[in-house]
Amino acid sequence: MENGNKIVIGYIPTRRNVFSRDDALKYKRLILDKIKSFGFEIIDIEDINEDGMLSSDNDVDKVVKKFNKICIDCLFTPHCNFGTESAVAKVAREINKPLLLWGPRDESPLYDGTRLRDTQCGLFATSKILQRFDIPFTYIINSRVNDEVFSRGFINFIRAANVVKKFKKIKIGKIGVRPRDFWTVISSEGELIDKFNIEIVPFNLGDIVSMAKELVKRPNDNFNETYKFVKKNMILEISEDSLKNIIALKVVVKKISEEEGIQAFAFQCWNSLQTMLGVVPCLANSLLFDDRIPVACETDINGAITSLIAQAAALDKKSVFFADLTNRHPEDDNAELLWHCGVFPYSLKKEGSEAKISMHPVFEADNPGICNWEIKGGDISLVRFDSNKGDYYLFSGQAKGTLGPKIKGTYLWIKVSDWSKWEEKIIYGPYIHHVVGIHDLISPVLYEAANYMKEIRFDPIEPSAEEIKNWLACRI
Numbered sequence: 410m411e412n413g414n415k416i417v418i419g420y421i422p423t424r425r426n427v428f429s430r431d432d433a434l435k436y437k438r439l440i441l442d443k444i445k446s447f448g449f450e451i452i453d454i455e456d457i458n459e460d461g462m463l464s465s466d467n468d469v470d471k472v473v474k475k476f477n478k479i480c481i482d483c484l485f486t487p488h489c490n491f492g493t494e495s496a497v498a499k500v501a502r503e504i505n506k507p508l509l510l511w512g513p514r515d516e517s518p519l520y521d522g523t524r525l526r527d528t529q530c531g532l533f534a535t536s537k538i539l540q541r542f543d544i545p546f547t548y549i550i551n552s553r554v555n556d557e558v559f560s561r562g563f564i565n566f567i568r569a570a571n572v573v574k575k576f577k578k579i580k581i582g583k584i585g586v587r588p589r590d591f592w593t594v595i596s597s598e599g600e601l602i603d604k605f606n607i608e609i610v611p612f613n614l615g616d617i618v619s620m621a622k623e624l625v626k627r628p629n630d631n632f633n634e635t636y637k638f639v640k641k642n643m644i645l646e647i648s649e650d651s652l653k654n655i656i657a658l659k660v661v662v663k664k665i666s667e668e669e670g671i672q673a674f675a676f677q678c679w680n681s682l683q684t685m686l687g688v689v690p691c692l693a694n695s696l697l698f699d700d701r702i703p704v705a706c707e708t709d710i711n712g713a714i715t716s717l718i719a720q721a722a723a724l725d726k727k728s729v730f731f732a733d734l735t736n737r738h739p740e741d742d743n744a745e746l747l748w749h750c751g752v753f754p755y756s757l758k759k760e761g762s763e764a765k766i767s768m769h770p771v772f773e774a775d776n777p778g779i780c781n782w783e784i785k786g787g788d789i790s791l792v793r794f795d796s797n798k799g800d801y802y803l804f805s806g807q808a809k810g811t812l813g814p815k816i817k818g819t820y821l822w823i824k825v826s827d828w829s830k831w832e833e834k835i836i837y838g839p840y841i842h843h844v845v846g847i848h849d850l851i852s853p854v855l856y857e858a859a860n861y862m863k864e865i866r867f868d869p870i871e872p873s874a875e876e877i878k879n880w881l882a883c884r885i
Contacts, residue, residue, distance in 0.1 A: 488512030491531030585677025647777035691751035751780030753819035786810015797839035
């Protein structure tokens with residue numbers, strides 16, 4: 410049974426019989442109340458034994474059977490006292506989902522010197538067995554239930570688990586072939602499916618265009634609703650026929666996504682489409698981004714994969730945007746232009762920025778369908794999944810929006826601490842000018858997710874991996 414877009418946590422508190430049962434039960438409840446307050450769905454093991462805790466290898470098969478039937482997405486094994494390391498490791502090995510290891514900090518010994526839990530000692534034991542079994546896991550520093558380090562680490566782990574969940578079942582729609590001169594977006598469909606089970610589903614651009622033309626003749630409710638939204642919210646500098654063709658294109662692509670379970674698309678946005686339909690698809694793509702269906706330009710399959718990774722890191726609650734790294738700021742050495750012809754989501758438009766739909770500013774012929782607006786600034790993460798000769802990398806960096814000159818198309822100027830380091834990282838890569846942006850700070854999420862994504866090297870620029878570890882541990 411699949412869980413769709415929700416994340417389901419398998420809650421497996423553990424104890425060891427030689428330590429206080431009552432204290433372990435108390436912490437089992439305290440921890441459960443705390444994580445329930447975050448709003449995620451939690452499945453416990455209260456029906457497995459009297460304590461609702463894992464304390465014997467004899468219960469391993471029952472726990473595994475229950476969680477495999479429910480299809481949980483990750484495991485949380487709080488050590489409510491020392492814990493039972495063998496049982497935890499056996500469950501983790503069989504279920505093979507992201508695993509969070511943590512235990513609440515021990516209080517002072519009793520007046521006679523008795524220690525009730527020895528939680529930290531048990532965490533050392535369990536971590537050793539997990540490593541012996543080659544089980545990747547996430548660890549939060551031994552801390553109190555209400556400490557910031559626990560809340561920060563727990564939420565970051567759940568977001569990372571969502572990335573892992575979505576990455577394992579990626580299905581990309583490839584509409585048309587890559588533009589002839591764009592060698593930068595060459596990718597290996599065979600490697601992607603062999604290494605990561607990422608499926609690429611090809612679609613003939615001519616078929617998509619035919620479906621769009623037919624929809625213009627016989628518009629449905631989805632077409633009419635999208636048409637009304639655009640007419641109400643955007644300034645149109647294109648013809649009525651062009652607008653209808655673009656909207657039909659959007660509705661057709663979304664329908665394919667829903668019918669075939671495709672989460673993102675790589676679109677050959679030029680130049681065959683202009684000959685066949687007389688438009689550029691930028692407005693259509695912008696609207697699809699706000700439906701949480703990312704569309705990568707120039708048939709950039711790795712860009713489409715990147716979009717899904719970034720979107721999942723925010724628990725699929727925020728729109729991402731697909732951008733070119735385009736120009737350095739004319740006055741600020743540490744600022745850069747994020748731009749694309751006009752595909753940034755309308756929902757991200759900066760307040761006060763006009764939303765115009767116009768002709769393409771670069772192509773010589775009339776090519777209607779470009780969006781023109783600046784998007785809001787604030788905290789931004791930039792991500793790129795890419796490869797070279799069979800090796801795969803996940804670039805991540807964090808920036809802030811800044812002021813800069815007005816540009817045709819959709820855009821945002823961003824500022825970093827030292828752009829020269831970013832530029833060198835991208836040049837020596839293996840990366841290209843395409844990145845995915847999101848209004849969130851997701852580098853710590855990707856750092857943790859990469860722990861579970863085999864054959865992918867996490868490659869951060871700002872913050873560094875060490876800075877991320879320090880942030881998660883509340884050392885900074």
